[in-house]
Amino acid sequence: MAIRRVPLVLLACGSFNPITHQHMRLFELARDHMNNTGQYQVVGGIVSPVSDCYGKQGLVEAKHRIAMARLALQSSNWVTVDEWESQQPDWTETVVTMRHHYSRILKQYEQSPGTNSSSTGCITSPSNPPPQLKLLCGADVLDTFKVPDLWRDDHVEEVAGRFGLVCVSRGGLRPERAVHESELLFRHRHNIFQVREWVRNDISATEVRRALRRGLSVKYLIPDSVIQYIHQHNLYTENSERKNEGKALRPLTRQGWQPAKNSDGKPADAHMPLDLSGYWKMTSNENFEEFMKALGAFVGGFTDGDDALAHINIAIRKIARLLRPDKEIIQNGDHMVIKTLSTFRNYNMEFDLGKEFFEDLAAVDGRKCMTTINWEGDKLVCVQKGEIEGRGWTHWMEGDQLYLPVALLCKAKSIEMLYSKGKESELLMLQERPHPPGLHTWAVFVHGPVSETTPCTLPLLTLCNIYTQQSPAANMPADFSGKWILETNQKFEDYLKALNIDFATRKIAISLSLAKVVVQNADEFNFKTLSTFRNYNLAFTVGVEFDEYTKGLDNRNVKSLVTWEGEKLVCTQKGEKSNRGWKHWLEGDKLYLELTCEDAVCLQVFKRKE
Numbered sequence: 373m374a375i376r377r378v379p380l381v382l383l384a385c386g387s388f389n390p391i392t393h394q395h396m397r398l399f400e401l402a403r404d405h406m407n408n409t410g411q412y413q414v415v416g417g418i419v420s421p422v423s424d425c426y427g428k429q430g431l432v433e434a435k436h437r438i439a440m441a442r443l444a445l446q447s448s449n450w451v452t453v454d455e456w457e458s459q460q461p462d463w464t465e466t467v468v469t470m471r472h473h474y475s476r477i478l479k480q481y482e483q484s485p486g487t488n489s490s491s492t493g494c495i496t497s498p499s500n501p502p503p504q505l506k507l508l509c510g511a512d513v514l515d516t517f518k519v520p521d522l523w524r525d526d527h528v529e530e531v532a533g534r535f536g537l538v539c540v541s542r543g544g545l546r547p548e549r550a551v552h553e554s555e556l557l558f559r560h561r562h563n564i565f566q567v568r569e570w571v572r573n574d575i576s577a578t579e580v581r582r583a584l585r586r587g588l589s590v591k592y593l594i595p596d597s598v599i600q601y602i603h604q605h606n607l608y609t610e611n612s613e614r615k616n617e618g619k620a621l622r623p624l625t626r627q628g629w630q631p632a633k634n635s636d637g638k639p640a641d642a643h644m645p646l647d648l649s650g651y652w653k654m655t656s657n658e659n660f661e662e663f664m665k666a667l668g669a670f671v672g673g674f675t676d677g678d679d680a681l682a683h684i685n686i687a688i689r690k691i692a693r694l695l696r697p698d699k700e701i702i703q704n705g706d707h708m709v710i711k712t713l714s715t716f717r718n719y720n721m722e723f724d725l726g727k728e729f730f731e732d733l734a735a736v737d738g739r740k741c742m743t744t745i746n747w748e749g750d751k752l753v754c755v756q757k758g759e760i761e762g763r764g765w766t767h768w769m770e771g772d773q774l775y776l777p778v779a780l781l782c783k784a785k786s787i788e789m790l791y792s793k794g795k796e797s798e799l800l801m802l803q804e805r806p807h808p809p810g811l812h813t814w815a816v817f818v819h820g821p822v823s824e825t826t827p828c829t830l831p832l833l834t835l836c837n838i839y840t841q842q843s844p845a846a847n848m849p850a851d852f853s854g855k856w857i858l859e860t861n862q863k864f865e866d867y868l869k870a871l872n873i874d875f876a877t878r879k880i881a882i883s884l885s886l887a888k889v890v891v892q893n894a895d896e897f898n899f900k901t902l903s904t905f906r907n908y909n910l911a912f913t914v915g916v917e918f919d920e921y922t923k924g925l926d927n928r929n930v931k932s933l934v935t936w937e938g939e940k941l942v943c944t945q946k947g948e949k950s951n952r953g954w955k956h957w958l959e960g961d962k963l964y965l966e967l968t969c970e971d972a973v974c975l976q977v978f979k980r981k982e
């Protein structure tokens with residue numbers, strides 16, 4: 373009996389701005405490949421141009437892109453142009469376009485002669501198995517799946533799992549690498565058909581538009597009828613290329629700024645209700661001496677009243693009382709760094725939420741703990757397992773200040789004198805004590821089982837530190853401190869090209885949403901450029917030349933020097949590339965960054981994240 377092949381429709385989604393010969397070759401290559409599997413019979417092809425709301429630079433109106441695609445495909449007897457997607461009121465996710473076409477195709481199939489509806493409601497046809505729809509794309513599209521915020525994982529899952537992909541190599545770019553590197557794609561590898569073009573064609577619509585703007589010939593790259601249409605409607609000009617310039621793609625703004633995923637695959641914002649990032653200056657330090665005494669008693673607890681140790685404690689207390697430690701907090705999705713900074717001692721904590729880590733509290737009370745920190749509602753809760761039972765703290769914030777009551781609880785015999793027994797209700801009162809209105813409130817307290825029957829003790833005192841979110845750069849020409857989100861990004865691709873970044877990486881980089889966290893402490897800076905794809909950290913002191921390795925960007929070594937030029941922070945990066953450097957400045961509530969390399973100049977504008 374002859375094997376019945378699965379009828380297959382290929383759907384290509386894209387800008388088609390304008391359609392090129394290679395777009396059409398994709399269909400021919402894919403059809404040959406799929407027919408040669410012996411399993412499928414390609415019965416149709418659909419070109420679905422994206423809507424005008426997609427926001428891609430230089431995107432001309434959909435009516436023109438549709439018209440050009442139709443002219444080009446007049447020579448095909450199996451590929452058609454469909455305008456449904458382009459006519460939707462907003463940009464449409466590819467999976468939604470696939471669902472639309474698939475339900476249409478299924479309806480046609482159900483209505484075709486010889487198809488029966490069984491008692492279970494399943495549609496069967498003795499002569500034709502149900503058709504399938506697969507997404508036809510170039511290898512670059514697979515790489516875009518990993519761009520943060522561009523595709524939803526459940527959509528990629530549905531595209532690759534439910535429908536399937538037919539993916540054609542593009543220039544040097546092979547689909548197999550992307551499949552190998554992605555767990556999700558690898559899981560669906562049997563539904564991702566990789567097609568090798570046997571005559572390499574690196575053409576891109578961007579290059580066709582560039583040639584047209586420069587008045588160069590594009591004959592034999594795109595059909596004559598399309599060339600004629602472009603000239604008739606004066607389509608690709610300097611002006612049209614500026615459309616959407618620097619604008620974020622609609623998928624990025626639709627899905628919004630999404631922080632990194634947690635290890636359980638859930639979005640981190642489910643666990644990250646607050647953003648504590650910033651530089652905090654201590655403004656008040658109530659009960660500090662008493663608190664230090666108590667802490668000293670913890671240390672003293674090891675030797676039970678050792679005089680020498682008590683003296684050391686007094687000395688440390690005296691120094692510590694003079695200090696006003698600042699706090700710097702860097703929060704990047706699930707990863708946090710909390711630095712307590714003073715000229716006497718710094719205490720740094722770096723951790724991933726939900727992952728237990730070893731914490732050496734040598735700088736605090738000499739103990740060691742196994743610590744886990746996690747969000748509980750909008751509170752950051754830390755559990756420190758170790759010698760002191762029920763040790764830990766909780767942070768939360770309100771308004772624009774940081775309020776830090778610290779309570780101590782210990783079973784050590786030697787400090788029972790210092791503390792009276794307490795009840796759970798008292799501990800709760802402590803946690804819920806009223807805060808000054810409009811303050812960022814950080815509470816650090818001990819939690820854990822407390823009851824009259826346990827030998828736990830409750831402190832008589834709490835340490836109340838109040839911090840104000842401030843910049844330590846008040847006297848500097850400009851203060852860049854804070855968290856910034858990329859709004860526009862002009863000529864970034866030109867800059868990346870000047871750095872010799874390859875095509876695939878450029879494609880990914882230009883569609884990234886970026887954030888910057890700047891910590892400025894007088895002339896010392898820490899710039900973190902964050903995307904969930906790659907982070908780049910840069911720490912420097914103004915006026916001090918340093919060696920910079922541009923890791924994850926173009927991986928070059930440069931000698932960098934940052935200076936103030938008026939209110940602009942200006943960096944020169946001496947190395948292999950000429951005229952390389954950047955300038956940061958503020959205008960209103962926006963942060964501007966000009967990046968230069970050779971003759972490329974990119975301008976990025978960031979808005980402050982509330």
Ligand SMILES: Nc1ncnc2c1ncn2[C@@H]1O[C@H](COP(=O)(O)OP(=O)(O)OP(=O)(O)O)[C@@H](O)[C@H]1O
Nearest residue numbers: 386387388394509510541542573574575576577578
């Ligand atoms: N030269 C090519 N080789 C393989 N696939 C290609 C090629 N050009 C375009 N494609 C594929 O065609 C589909 C639609 O592409 P699109 O309209 O974005 O064209 P493009 O040339 O990539 O455009 P642009 O240069 O404006 O980014 C995508 O799946 C893309 O990967």
Ligand SMILES: NC(=O)c1ccc[n+]([C@@H]2O[C@H](COP(=O)(O)O)[C@@H](O)[C@H]2O)c1
Nearest residue numbers: 385386387422465466467522523524623
């Ligand atoms: N989340 C999504 O469904 C998603 C994201 C990015 C691009 N796309 C689609 O991929 C195609 C890419 O086209 P370009 O290569 O012209 O940018 C477009 O059809 C676009 O709609 C889909």
